[in-house]
Amino acid sequence: MSDPLNDKAFPVSWDQFHRDARALAWRLAEKGPFDSMVTITRGGLVPAAIVCRELGIRTIDTVSIASYDHGGTGEQTQGALAILKTVSSKILDTKGVGVLIIDDLVDTGKTAQEVRSMLPEAHFATVYAKPMGRPLVDTFVTEVSQDTWIYFPWDLGYSFVPPIAKDAGD
Ligand SMILES: O=P(O)(O)OC[C@H]1O[C@H](OP(=O)(O)OP(=O)(O)O)[C@H](O)[C@@H]1O
Ligand code: HPA
Numbered sequence: 380m381s382d383p384l385n386d387k388a389f390p391v392s393w394d395q396f397h398r399d400a401r402a403l404a405w406r407l408a409e410k411g412p413f414d415s416m417v418t419i420t421r422g423g424l425v426p427a428a429i430v431c432r433e434l435g436i437r438t439i440d441t442v443s444i445a446s447y448d449h450g451g452t453g454e455q456t457q458g459a460l461a462i463l464k465t466v467s468s469k470i471l472d473t474k475g476v477g478v479l480i481i482d483d484l485v486d487t488g489k490t491a492q493e494v495r496s497m498l499p500e501a502h503f504a505t506v507y508a509k510p511m512g513r514p515l516v517d518t519f520v521t522e523v524s525q526d527t528w529i530y531f532p533w534d535l536g537y538s539f540v541p542p543i544a545k546d547a548g549d
């Protein structure tokens with residue numbers, strides 16, 4: 380399991396995220412058409428907004444899944460998945476035909492597995508993928524190693540970073 384305190388850090392700026400999400404839309408443009416989108420909240424909401432704008436998708440539903448406990452300690456552990464909200468019965472009835480599922484990333488693949496079981500025929504897309512989750516994703520843009528923690532721009536703020544050399548002075 381990923382551990383942000385020891386893992387390699389992969390910070391993503393808003394600019395970079397917009398470019399990567401748009402690159403995902405370019406890849407998906409060849410794989411549709413899609414009648415509707417299901418986004419996995421909360422992380423999927425931002426790429427979903429960018430991709431649905433690019434592909435002209437206007438029917439958007441959400442599935443709310445919570446798994447990682449971000450605590451107050453900086454440690455992030457994955458507990459049992461909790462489905463807080465499922466998709467509409469109209470979309471469930473399609474079994475996923477013509478449905479595009481969007482999330483920000485796939486890590487262990489547990490979240491993807493859960494949503495895939497709801498909509499087995501859907502096309503599953505993420506912006507980033509780690510090796511364990513990659514087999515569950517149909518389309519993604521960038522793969523990072525399993526021991527990398529991705530920091531999204533909505534979770535970051537500007538702060539002082541000390542110099543690399545200990546005697547460089549602040
Ligand atoms: O492949 P997995 O190991 O299941 O991890 C991937 C999921 O973890 C994160 O969501 P999280 O549950 O932290 O909730 P959030 O989207 O509300 O931040 C991320 O947005 C993915 O949905
Ligand atoms: O690498 C990650 N970054 C942010 N959230 C996550 N949820 C699972 N893995 C990650």
Ligand SMILES: [Mg+2]
Nearest residue numbers: 420421422423
């Ligand atoms: Mg999520």
